[in-house]
Amino acid sequence: MDKIIGIDIGGTKIAIGRADSRGNLEDSVRFPTDVSRGYRSILEEIIEKTSKLFERDSVKAIGIGCGGPLDSKKGRILSPPNLPGWDDVPLVDDIKGVFNVPVYLENDANAAALGEFYFGAGKDVSNMVYMTLSTGIGGGIILNNKLIHGVRDSGGEVGHQTILPDGPLCNCGNRGCLEALSSGTGIAKIFREKLASGRESIVTSWVKEPEEISAKIIADAAKAGDSLSKEVWDSAIYYLGIGISNIVTIVSPEMVVLGGSLTKYGESLFVNVRKIVKERARLVPVDEIKIVPAQLGDNVGILGAVAVGLLGDER
Ligand SMILES: [Zn+2]
Incomplete structure (x- = not known):
């Protein structure tokens, strides 16, 4: 079965997980967001943690949920109040460049809605x-x-x-x-x-x-x-x-x-x-x-991001 990586980026913590297309979470990692380090340094940590969960042959896409404002079509984060210094940064391109699979971005609340819709109560x-x-x-x-x-x-x-x-x-x-x-x-x-x-x-x-x-x-x-x-x-x-x-x-x-x-x-x-x-x-x-x-409890962030990756442009 195809696998999806979900990345949930918040102002206090980041959660990354790998799930199958039915939303079964296979492995995940959580770590605090040290916002004082700025975009590049946090991006490096996200890439490093994602690499450990990434399976080259089975992972078909990466979905990201992040606090807005953002531009989901262009894949850019536009100065969210809880992520200082993330001013018009090309998050999707930066991650796609490393893993070479389709990467999709959605605001975190919309991603959570998709998670509950596809894998939870809805x-x-x-x-x-x-x-x-x-x-x-x-x-x-x-x-x-x-x-x-x-x-x-x-x-x-x-x-x-x-x-x-x-x-x-x-x-x-x-x-x-x-x-x-x-x-x-x-x-x-x-x-x-x-x-x-x-x-x-x-x-x-x-x-x-x-x-x-x-x-x-x-x-x-x-x-x-x-x-x-x-x-x-x-x-x-x-x-x-x-x-x-x-x-x-x-x-x-x-x-x-x-x-x-x-x-x-x-x-x-x-x-x-x-x-x-x-x-x-x-x-x-x-x-x-x-x-x-x-129904998804604490996993709503990761599984929401997984739903974003799974659905891609169809969401
Ligand atoms: Zn208001």
Whole structure:
């Protein structure tokens, strides 16, 4: 069976793996991204680690998932905020030049969406929206078995739809984006601001510094009955439900797949999101739209990149 190498490049870690065309991971390696070393030095390490996994006769392609902005057609990375110095670098050509097989590039959230679509929760559908809920909120939209790339690979940014016009400032510069309201970073920031304004919470006795407060701690405190935590957590899930209702109304996918660390905290996240979607997405048959957990777990980055390599220009 043909083999594919998947390379998942993030601002804190890089994961590389070799899988067969059914997405069975045979071997993989993970290492931290030392962004201070710059592009050339990190590229060399990626090439060295990839060489160890590369089987000359069986590996047919290499897929790469990387934080954007990027140009997937030209194979270039365009100054992502989490990879300083990667300014218009020809990543695809640099890797193709060494291994001499087809190399394909996709933004990491779109790659993860493809991974879940081909190897995970979305295996049996043709129309799927994937959302990852962790420090940020990313995603990808697949319609009729194809990713929506949009102009300059900017499509599918589900986390940057406006939910509250005058809401908190988002990293993208807009106000009230879903990411600013319902991501791990957003939830913790909203919680800290409420504490600073004089609200009380059991969480202050759990941590030494407010900076230690995370979405997980807030979810735990909400479960323990802390009223401020419950208020902040519930409103984050409420806004998430609204965001998903908007997407469902526009796209009407067969399935919405939710991944990322936040989906593991509140047990009732899926129940509450489904309830809100049922209330708000009035013109779509919501009972026929599945809202389900992602299946690939920590391998979603590598297997997403593998899907990119496997599908090549057909994605
Ligand atoms: Zn935003």
